[in-house]
Amino acid sequence: MSIVPESIEYHIANVPTSILMSLLVWAILLVVSLIALKSFKYIPGKIQCILEFCFEYVFNLADESIGPEAHRYYPLFLGIFFYILVSNLMGLVPGFISPTSDPYVTVMLALVVFIYYNFQGFLVKGWGYLGHFFGPKLPWYLFPINMLMFVIEIISNFARPFSLAMRLFCNIFSKEILLGVLALLVLKFFFGDSIIEKGLTLGPLVLRPLILLLGLMIGLIQALIFLVLSISYVAGAVRSEGH
Numbered sequence: 020m021s022i023v024p025e026s027i028e029y030h031i032a033n034v035p036t037s038i039l040m041s042l043l044v045w046a047i048l049l050v051v052s053l054i055a056l057k058s059f060k061y062i063p064g065k066i067q068c069i070l071e072f073c074f075e076y077v078f079n080l081a082d083e084s085i086g087p088e089a090h091r092y093y094p095l096f097l098g099i100f101f102y103i104l105v106s107n108l109m110g111l112v113p114g115f116i117s118p119t120s121d122p123y124v125t126v127m128l129a130l131v132v133f134i135y136y137n138f139q140g141f142l143v144k145g146w147g148y149l150g151h152f153f154g155p156k157l158p159w160y161l162f163p164i165n166m167l168m169f170v171i172e173i174i175s176n177f178a179r180p181f182s183l184a185m186r187l188f189c190n191i192f193s194k195e196i197l198l199g200v201l202a203l204l205v206l207k208f209f210f211g212d213s214i215i216e217k218g219l220t221l222g223p224l225v226l227r228p229l230i231l232l233l234g235l236m237i238g239l240i241q242a243l244i245f246l247v248l249s250i251s252y253v254a255g256a257v258r259s260e261g262h
Contacts, residue, residue: 022112037121044105044118063085064198073100080247084254095135098248099128103187107238110195111231117238120195128181132249137176140256148256152176154246194234222228 055066063071077096081089103119110117118124140148154168 027047035121036116037118040109040116040119041106041124043115044102044109045140047105048101077246081250084250085258088257092139092250092257094216095132095253096246096250099132100242103128103245104238104242110191110198111234111238116195117191119187119241120192122184122188122192125184126180128187128245129183132183132252133180136249136253136256139253143257151255157239173217179248179252183245187241187245190237194230194237198234208253 034250051066051070055070058064059067074097077100078089078093081092081096085092105191106118106124108117109115110120137148144150152169153165154172157165
């Protein structure tokens with residue numbers, strides 16, 4: 020049973036609703052990409068303009084944080100941003116839910132980023148990657164401070180996927196709940212017995228566009244926050260000390 024009142028529980032070969040919605044998100048991204056690729060022009064149309072703006076924005080963020088080698092990590096950043104953005108906005112459509120309102124989905128996204136940037140850190144720096152967890156180099160007699168910093172940094176590093184996942188989940192789930200509650204209120208008041216109850220239907224109907232606008236803003240902001248944090252984590256793992 021879905022925990023989001025406005026959504027529909029889809030029973031297709033016992034596939035969880037969040038997984039089904041995720042597949043739908045990737046299908047949407049694939050179709051839009053193929054359309055944009057097929058209709059590519061030197062004088063871009065609307066879809067091409069939007070995509071080019073998004074690509075350039077993501078590339079610039081990565082270049083500023085990581086430097087000349089940022090292009091190696093473009094696919095991860097683009098995939099994360101577009102998947103989360105479309106997933107967040109999908110919940111604004113009645114009958115659908117945002118896959119990112121499922122904590123299992125957000126945890127997996129965060130773990131992908133966590134594993135990726137640590138792997139890239141070891142790939143680029145080897146075992147020297149562990150050095151940045153000790154903080155700045157101090158005299159030998161202050162070694163206990165470096166060890167303390169190492170413990171703190173390791174704990175902080177492993178806390179990152181949890182904070183990434185919960186921040187995204189809580190914001191999107193709250194938006195889903197608000198829309199679901201408004202939908203239930205509309206139905207309850209509209210089918211009420213008295214004229215007063217039917218009149219109260221106007222309240223949720225007026226609030227719904229405002230919640231949708233708020234949901235649109237939250238969806239975009241949360242996708243950007245997840246993107247920026249992912250870029251910063253990768254940058255911290257692979258960037259040279261002199262950059």
